[in-house]
Amino acid sequence: MARKILLVDDEAGFTQLLKMNLEKSGDFEVTIENDSMKAITTARSLQPDIVLLDVVMPGMDGGDVQAQFQSDSTLTNVPVIMLTALVDSAELSDGAVAQSGSSIVLPKPVDLPLLLRVIDEATGEA
Amino acid sequence: MEPLSLVESVLDNLPVAVFAKDANDDFRFVLWNKKQEQITTVKASKAVGRDDYDLFSEESADYFRSVDKAVLKRGKLLKVPEEIIEGKDGQDIHLRTVKIPVIEEETGRRLVVGISEDITEQVQARAKMESLNKNLLETNRELQETQLQLIQAEKLESIGRLAAGVAHEVKNPLALLLLGVDYLSDGIDPDDPNVDTILKQMREAVDRADRIVRGLVDFSSQRALTREPVKLHAVIDEVLLLVKHELTRSNTTVTVEVPDDLPHVFLDLSKFEQVVINLVINAVHAMSESKKPTLQIKAHSKKLDGVVKNQGARKYEVFRSGDPVVILELIDNGCGIESADATRLFDPFFTTKATGVGTGLGLSVARKIVQLHGGELQVIDRSDKKGAIAKLILPTKIDTGKVPVSSKSSK
Ligand SMILES: Nc1ncnc2c1ncn2[C@@H]1O[C@H](COP(=O)(O)OP(=O)(O)OP(=O)(O)O)[C@@H](O)[C@H]1O
Ligand SMILES: [Mg+2]
Numbered sequence: 001m002a003r004k005i006l007l008v009d010d011e012a013g014f015t016q017l018l019k020m021n022l023e024k025s026g027d028f029e030v031t032i033e034n035d036s037m038k039a040i041t042t043a044r045s046l047q048p049d050i051v052l053l054d055v056v057m058p059g060m061d062g063g064d065v066q067a068q069f070q071s072d073s074t075l076t077n078v079p080v081i082m083l084t085a086l087v088d089s090a091e092l093s094d095g096a097v098a099q100s101g102s103s104i105v106l107p108k109p110v111d112l113p114l115l116l117r118v119i120d121e122a123t124g125e126a
Numbered sequence: 127m128e129p130l131s132l133v134e135s136v137l138d139n140l141p142v143a144v145f146a147k148d149a150n151d152d153f154r155f156v157l158w159n160k161k162q163e164q165i166t167t168v169k170a171s172k173a174v175g176r177d178d179y180d181l182f183s184e185e186s187a188d189y190f191r192s193v194d195k196a197v198l199k200r201g202k203l204l205k206v207p208e209e210i211i212e213g214k215d216g217q218d219i220h221l222r223t224v225k226i227p228v229i230e231e232e233t234g235r236r237l238v239v240g241i242s243e244d245i246t247e248q249v250q251a252r253a254k255m256e257s258l259n260k261n262l263l264e265t266n267r268e269l270q271e272t273q274l275q276l277i278q279a280e281k282l283e284s285i286g287r288l289a290a291g292v293a294h295e296v297k298n299p300l301a302l303l304l305l306g307v308d309y310l311s312d313g314i315d316p317d318d319p320n321v322d323t324i325l326k327q328m329r330e331a332v333d334r335a336d337r338i339v340r341g342l343v344d345f346s347s348q349r350a351l352t353r354e355p356v357k358l359h360a361v362i363d364e365v366l367l368l369v370k371h372e373l374t375r376s377n378t379t380v381t382v383e384v385p386d387d388l389p390h391v392f393l394d395l396s397k398f399e400q401v402v403i404n405l406v407i408n409a410v411h412a413m414s415e416s417k418k419p420t421l422q423i424k425a426h427s428k429k430l431d432g433v434v435k436n437q438g439a440r441k442y443e444v445f446r447s448g449d450p451v452v453i454l455e456l457i458d459n460g461c462g463i464e465s466a467d468a469t470r471l472f473d474p475f476f477t478t479k480a481t482g483v484g485t486g487l488g489l490s491v492a493r494k495i496v497q498l499h500g501g502e503l504q505v506i507d508r509s510d511k512k513g514a515i516a517k518l519i520l521p522t523k524i525d526t527g528k529v530p531v532s533s534k535s536s537k
Contacts, residue, residue, distance in 0.1 A: 010374075011298055013327045017305040020320045024309065056294065058374050085297035109301035112308045 002029040003123055006046055008039045008065060009054035009083065018052075021112055026119075036060040040068045043075055049123050055084035079122040081115075083108055142243050143221075145173075146228070149198055149236040153177050153191060156237065165221070165244055167214045186211060194238045197225045208245070220249040273494060278348050280491040281400050285346050288403070291371030295338050299331035306331075341367050345399055351498060355390035356398070358425055358452060358520075364395075365402045369410075376410045378419040384454075388427050389522040391452050397495045401503070404488040405456050405516045408505075411479060412460025412514060422457040427522070452520045459513040463505065471505050496520075 005028050009015050012034050019030040033042045036057040043051065051069065055062040062082055069075040085108040104118055119125075130138070137144055143162035147153040154177050158170040166173075168181055178187035189209075197204045206223040213219040221242040228237045306328040314321060341364055362384055366373070373380060406421065413419035430449050463471065470476045472493050477486030489505065496503040502519040 011302070013330065014298065014302045014305070017302055017309065017324060017327055020324065021305050021309050024312070024320075056371070056375055058377060061375075061377075085294050085301065108297055109304040112305070 002027045003049040003119075003125070004028075004046060005030045005119070006033060006039075006043055006048035006051045007031065008033045008036060008051065008057075008062075010034055010036065010057045010059075011054070018110065022116075025112070025116060036062075036065055039065045040072065040075075043069065043078075044072065047074065048078060050119055051078055051080045053080055053082050055082055079104070081106055081118060081122065083110060085109075142241050144239070144241050146237045146239045147177070147194060149194070149238060151235075153194055153238070156235075157239070162242070165213075165219060165242070166211065182211065193225060197227050197238055198236060201227055203227075208249070218246070219244060220246045273498075274351070276487075277397060277400070277491055277495055280487050281346070281397075283485065283487070284400065284403055284407070285342070287407075288342070288368055288372075291375075292338060292342050292368060294371045295367075296335050299335040302331040303328055338367055345396055345403075347396055349394075349396065351394045351397060353392045353394050353499065356393045356395055357386075358388055358391055358454060359384045359386060361393070361395065361398060361402060362423055365399050365406065368399070369403060369406050372407065372410055373421075376414065376419060378410055378413060378421055380421045380423065382423045384423065384425040388425060388452055389450060391520045391522055393499060393520070394495075398499070401492040401495050401518070402456075404492045405505075408488060408516070409456060409458035409460060409514070411483070412462075413458055415461065416459050418459075420459050423455070424457065425452060425454045427452045450522045452522055454518040454520065456516040457508065457513065458515075459508075459511065461514075462512050463507040463514050465507070468507070 003026075005022060007015050007018060007030055009018075012032075015032040015034060019032055022028045022030050031042065031046055031048070033039050036054075037059045039053075039060070053062045053065055057065075060068075062084070066080055066082075069078065069080065082105045084105060104122065106115060106118065137157075138160040140159060140161060143165050144157065144159040145155060145162050146157035148156050154175055155173050158168075158173040160170075162173075163169055166181070173181060178190045181187075182190070193204065193206065204225045206221075206225065209221050209223055210218045211221060222245045223240055223242040226239045226241075228239050229235070230237055306324045309320070309324055344364075345368065362382055366380065366382075372378075409421050410419070413421070427450060430451055467476075467478070472489050473486075474490040475486040476490075477484040479486075489503075493503045496518060500521045504517045506515050506517065507513075508515055
């Protein structure tokens with residue numbers, strides 16, 4: 001069965017291309033959410049196997065979104081991968097990533113093979 | 127008291143030097159009054175009966191003789207506005223002299239009569255004035271150079287602070303490009319509908335990265351102040367691109383109401399961007415505690431009815447009644463301005479921010495730049511609700527404003 005991925009990032013072009021790449025490389029069904037405010041609603045109805053989450057977004061940032069996921073009983077165990085065009089370490093300690101103790105953080109630009117490997121590990125498909 | 131003729135006593139009490147030479151007797155002196163004694167420090171008893179070569183250097187004597195001959199030849203009065211003789215301690219004495227050709231009634235002798243006024247003090251005062259003026263111009267030029275350097279230094283500071291955000295904004299298109307390359311490098315299937323989309327996205331990504339990098343490079347360039355007609359809208363767009371990351375991170379909503387048909391403003395693009403960036407970053411900082419940070423950027427044009435008076439420097443009172451101006455306002459809903467701080471905002475190094483966050487130079491430099499453009503910058507507390515308004519009044523005519531590109535003396 002195809003694994004369901006929720007991709008939350010405000011960059012529409014980026015999400016579109018990442019979806020194309022993921023669906024081409026594996027048995028995935030990728031849902032895009034460009035509005036971080038709606039991420040929780042989308043996630044509740046989708047019940048994804050894994051979430052890819054951008055850190056810096058308008059509205060709510062990645063940290064806020066993840067906090068929402070964690071306090072939702074149906075989503076709290078869904079693995080989350082943070083994607084960030086990380087430039088300074090300040091951004092890490094800024095909250096988003098620091099709060100999300102167990103999360104996996106991957107830098108943008110995304111190394112596709114690495115991302116696929118991490119997704120496999122996180123969803124127990126390795 | 128020695129009895130003197132009327133003429134002799136008048137001559138000796140004149141405040142000017144008077145002498146006469148006999149052209150028929152090798153230009154020997156026949157008259158040498160008291161003032162002439164004082165100026166030359168040569169007594170009349172020594173001078174009368176001698177000529178210029180006996181009393182002065184050969185060079186001076188040659189000169190005096192040539193003037194004397196010219197006077198006789200013309201048969202008319204000759205003015206020598208300034209001549210220099212050597213005084214007692216070797217100092218120069220400056221004289222203004224008239225020489226008059228005279229034929230003596232009783233004897234028929236041809237005389238050259240000279241009347242000299244000592245203008246040494248005037249000349250010295252004038253030289254002093256000139257050098258003072260030169261110093262003043264030089265100081266002024268240095269001051270303007272220092273100002274431009276200060277502006278550049280402050281700009282480098284804000285580039286440093288923007289750099290992380292700008293790099294972030296460039297990484298996004300790079301991430302997209304890499305995804306495109308990854309997708310296409312597996313081999314291109316001509317029937318795959320994704321390929322078109324991917325190529326289009328990749329092209330847009332390159333444009334975007336290019337625009338933002340170019341924006342930063344333009345902004346960092348150090349040039350003398352060069353003003354050109356600029357559309358305000360273009361400036362605002364460019365600035366928002368450079369501070370996009372700061373705005374996103376702080377969750378700031380920006381609304382821009384800058385009509386397209388505003389008159390052009392005459393600005394130095396890069397320096398003016400510096401002003402607006404500073405104001406935007408100030409607003410972002412001020413709104414860090416606000417629930418819904420909102421920055422409104424508005425502009426309109428109008429004709430000034432009253433003359434805007436700048437409390438600061440009188441020389442910048444450049445607006446005249448009826449001048450068309452563009453008014454740009456940045457309205458935030460941040461902490462606003464404490465009335466105690468209102469008068470100090472523009473003081474260099476006045477800051478309420480932590481070290482490393484603010485140096486307190488932003489507004490003072492911003493005002494300097496705006497004034498160099500002949501404009502005015504105010505930052506005031508909002509009256510309708512919590513927040514502050516930064517208001518810029520900008521000239522739409524090129525002749526407004528003092529542009530310190532080259533300072534020339536008006537000679
Ligand atoms: N929009 C605003 N709302 C409230 N206070 C402001 C606003 N803009 C400026 N200020 C106040 O004015 C002070 C001086 O601003 P200025 O831009 O000169 O320096 P700074 O922002 O502290 O440091 P720098 O600009 O050098 O990084 C600020 O520290 C802040 O207290
Ligand atoms: Mg500032």
